[in-house]
Amino acid sequence: MIGNVWLIPAFPLAAFLVCGLFGRRWLHRWTGVIASAAVGASAIVAIGVFLEVLGGKERTTVKLYEWIAVGDFRSNVAALVDPLSSVMLLVVTVVSFLIFVYSNGYMAHDHGVHRFFTWMSLFVFAMLILVMADNYLLMFVGWEGVGLCSYLLIGFWFERPEPYVAAKKAFVMNRIGDWGYTIGMITTFLVFGSMTFTDIFARMERDAPTQSVLTLITIAFFVGATGKSAQLPLYSWLPDAMEGPTPVSALIHAATMVTAGVYLVARSAPLYAAAGPSLVVVGTVGAVTAIFAATIALVQFDIKRVMAYSTVSQLGYMFLALGVGAPVAAIFHLATHAFFKALLFLGSGSVIHGLEGEQDMRKMGGLRRKMPITYWTMLLAGGALAALPPLAGFWSKDEIVGAAYTNGYPILWAVGIVTAVLTAFYVTRAMWMTFHGEPREHHLYEHAHESPSVMTLPLIALAVGTVTLGVAIGWPPDSGFIHTFLGPAVETPGAADHAVAVGTIVALALVSIAAGVLGILIGFAMYVRRRPDPVAVSRAFGWYYRALVNKYYVDELYDHRIVEAFRGLFGIAWAFDVHVIDGIANGIGWIAARSGGGLRRVQTGVVGNYALTIVAGLLVLLVAYGGYAAGVLGR
Amino acid sequence: MPTVPLGWFVGVSAVLFFIGTAGVLMRRNAVVILMCVELMLNAANLALVAFSRRSASIDERGSVFVVFIFVIAAAEVAVGLAIILSAYRNQPTVDVDEMHRMKG
Numbered sequence: 001m002i003g004n005v006w007l008i009p010a011f012p013l014a015a016f017l018v019c020g021l022f023g024r025r026w027l028h029r030w031t032g033v034i035a036s037a038a039v040g041a042s043a044i045v046a047i048g049v050f051l052e053v054l055g056g057k058e059r060t061t062v063k064l065y066e067w068i069a070v071g072d073f074r075s076n077v078a079a080l081v082d083p084l085s086s087v088m089l090l091v092v093t094v095v096s097f098l099i100f101v102y103s104n105g106y107m108a109h110d111h112g113v114h115r116f117f118t119w120m121s122l123f124v125f126a127m128l129i130l131v132m133a134d135n136y137l138l139m140f141v142g143w144e145g146v147g148l149c150s151y152l153l154i155g156f157w158f159e160r161p162e163p164y165v166a167a168k169k170a171f172v173m174n175r176i177g178d179w180g181y182t183i184g185m186i187t188t189f190l191v192f193g194s195m196t197f198t199d200i201f202a203r204m205e206r207d208a209p210t211q212s213v214l215t216l217i218t219i220a221f222f223v224g225a226t227g228k229s230a231q232l233p234l235y236s237w238l239p240d241a242m243e244g245p246t247p248v249s250a251l252i253h254a255a256t257m258v259t260a261g262v263y264l265v266a267r268s269a270p271l272y273a274a275a276g277p278s279l280v281v282v283g284t285v286g287a288v289t290a291i292f293a294a295t296i297a298l299v300q301f302d303i304k305r306v307m308a309y310s311t312v313s314q315l316g317y318m319f320l321a322l323g324v325g326a327p328v329a330a331i332f333h334l335a336t337h338a339f340f341k342a343l344l345f346l347g348s349g350s351v352i353h354g355l356e357g358e359q360d361m362r363k364m365g366g367l368r369r370k371m372p373i374t375y376w377t378m379l380l381a382g383g384a385l386a387a388l389p390p391l392a393g394f395w396s397k398d399e400i401v402g403a404a405y406t407n408g409y410p411i412l413w414a415v416g417i418v419t420a421v422l423t424a425f426y427v428t429r430a431m432w433m434t435f436h437g438e439p440r441e442h443h444l445y446e447h448a449h450e451s452p453s454v455m456t457l458p459l460i461a462l463a464v465g466t467v468t469l470g471v472a473i474g475w476p477p478d479s480g481f482i483h484t485f486l487g488p489a490v491e492t493p494g495a496a497d498h499a500v501a502v503g504t505i506v507a508l509a510l511v512s513i514a515a516g517v518l519g520i521l522i523g524f525a526m527y528v529r530r531r532p533d534p535v536a537v538s539r540a541f542g543w544y545y546r547a548l549v550n551k552y553y554v555d556e557l558y559d560h561r562i563v564e565a566f567r568g569l570f571g572i573a574w575a576f577d578v579h580v581i582d583g584i585a586n587g588i589g590w591i592a593a594r595s596g597g598g599l600r601r602v603q604t605g606v607v608g609n610y611a612l613t614i615v616a617g618l619l620v621l622l623v624a625y626g627g628y629a630a631g632v633l634g635r
Numbered sequence: 636m637p638t639v640p641l642g643w644f645v646g647v648s649a650v651l652f653f654i655g656t657a658g659v660l661m662r663r664n665a666v667v668i669l670m671c672v673e674l675m676l677n678a679a680n681l682a683l684v685a686f687s688r689r690s691a692s693i694d695e696r697g698s699v700f701v702v703f704i705f706v707i708a709a710a711e712v713a714v715g716l717a718i719i720l721s722a723y724r725n726q727p728t729v730d731v732d733e734m735h736r737m738k739g
Binding site for chain 1: 656
């Protein structure tokens with residue numbers, strides 16, 4: 001099966017080509033079926049590959065062909081199949097498949113459905129390339145590919161101005177991150193002479209470069225990761241990305257693409273382990289992002305925005321885990337988060353679908369009677385997000401927070417616990433405002449309906465994953481399946497395996513559970529019993545509440561400080577582009593046009609002129625030959 | 636017997652050729668142009684025969700070539716005159732500048 005690993009991205013690529021070429025004219029709604037089937041086939045192959053890796057194939061490189069050969073530099077199109085990439089392949093393909101099936105229902109009434117499935121297929125292809133690549137260069141191809149698809153799908157409804165602006169914002173911010181990735185990639189090549197992971201890791205074990213060089217590389221890669229994974233300071237594109245269709249938010253902006261940064265750091269784990277301060281930076285940025293985004297999520301009224309800030313926050317947890325030296329916990333949380341956050345988004349999508357496009361939670365309420373399946377599945381996902389045992393989110397989040405404590409980062413641990421309280425609160429708030437209480441807009445409520453089974457079945461499937469995944473692969477803590485499987489691949493050999501007392505683990509878990517329960521209780525107190533009343537609380541907090549509603553004024557800050565500051569520089573660049581670059585290009589064209597215009601007069605159409613020209617040419621040749629012959633004879 | 640030097644033959648050939656060329660370029664009468672083309676061909680024939688005499692070791696190939704050119708020239712005159720004749724029937728002139736009615 002591993003030999004056929006290239007089938008996994010081949011199916012979505014084929015679906016992309018078929019839907020892209022024939023979708024608009026002939027296939028229309030059939031594109032959904034084709035794309036879903038292709039991704040389903042990928043998922044089956046991915047399961048096969050995963051089982052084979054499980055059966056003992058530790059690390060295999062499957063070379064497809066040699067891509068670049070310049071001097072001593074070789075770069076292949078090759079897949080690195082190891083526990084880390086096989087887990088990622090599995091998560092990406094399975095979650096994608098469920099979201100594709102769901103999209104068949106959600107996008108059924110959209111006239112651009114073929115365009116949707118074309119870009120979605122391309123996205124899955126690029127994401128798989130990113131995950132499979134055995135070198136930084138090929139990974140960058142996937143990295144840019146998912147960025148492009150993200151742009152196209154955020155701006156899917158480009159008839160309205162907001163999605164188009166949001167798409168542009170996402171693209172520009174990702175480009176800033178990509179700059180970091182490029183610096184890291186080039187430095188890696190200069191230092192190691194190779195971009196292939198196995199070469200670099202082998203070199204790290206023999207003679208590692210100095211720590212300062214590694215710090216530069218890892219920080220540069222982390223800049224790339226902050227762009228793609230929406231961490232401070234490059235996070236603000238992700239909430240705006242909710243302008244795209246909800247399945248896009250679920251797949252790209254929650255489950256898969258935004259985890260690419262986490263995957264990049266986990267993949268480069270040997271570099272980070274030897275880079276000293278880099279991991280502290282990663283962990284700190286993750287923790288700050290987690291609590292920062294969670295506070296904004298407290299006051300949002302758009303159901304998708306709540307989920308978006310929640311995603312930023314949960315990604316912060318993953319980076320926190322990487323920073324405190326628990327990459328397994330990061331990937332574990334990545335996998336569980338993919339399931340429960342995709343479920344939350346698809347559930348939100350189901351609500352929005354049932355309410356004819358309404359996203360404001362203030363106009364919802366009481367919907368649990370109208371949409372029971374959506375309600376119950378979302379309730380499970382919300383519980384997982386609030387980290388209630390035995391749901392999946394509990395095991396992974398508890399492990400991250402616990403690792404922060406046991407590895408000696410009590411401040412990060414405290415931040416993680418506070419964020420857990422906030423998380424439980426905002427998820428309770430969102431669930432209550434949407435599904436419980438009295439309907440606030442009777443007109444919307446009357447017309448609300450449960451989604452068709454093509455949408456609810458994926459919800460149920462994801463809910464099964466949300467409930468079982470944590471226990472299945474995370475139990476027992478620190479020595480569960482995910483640890484024995486992933487540990488050798490991402491953890492640095494030789495790092496101290498400090499045994500933690502069972503009592504400590506249980507105590508930490510109890511604190512985590514208490515944090516979740518506390519958040520839920522506050523949520524119940526404020527939104528069910530109305531004591532204290534949310535409005536009164538928001539008044540009491542005054543300026544802080546306004547800051548939260550305005551998302552800490554970060555967008556304004558960026559606009560006024562950074563964008564304005566650079567405007568002059570960009571003006572010069574623009575002028576240079578228009579006058580010099582375009583001037584050269586247009587000038588060459590102008591010369592060609594003018595000289596052609598002049599030479600056009602030679603073509604008179606009078607045969608006599610042509611004959612005269614022939615004779616003139618003959619004379620020139622004769623004279624030239626005569627001169628040549630005279631020269632030869634004269635010598 | 637004193638032989639005429641090769642240079643004379645080539646000189647006469649060149650003069651004939653350029654008279655023919657000048658005729659083709661300057662004259663308007665289609666029949667005269669055809670005659671001038673014949674003149675150019677015969678100038679070439681003269682040169683060929685002269686060179687053939689000069690290097691007799693190569694089996695008079697130049698002379699054989701001249702015979703071929705005669706045949707081709709005869710065929711060309713036959714076709715050329717036929718074209719001029721039919722053009723004249725279409726429009727009573729043999730002036731090539733006046734024959735612009737045949738333009739596409």
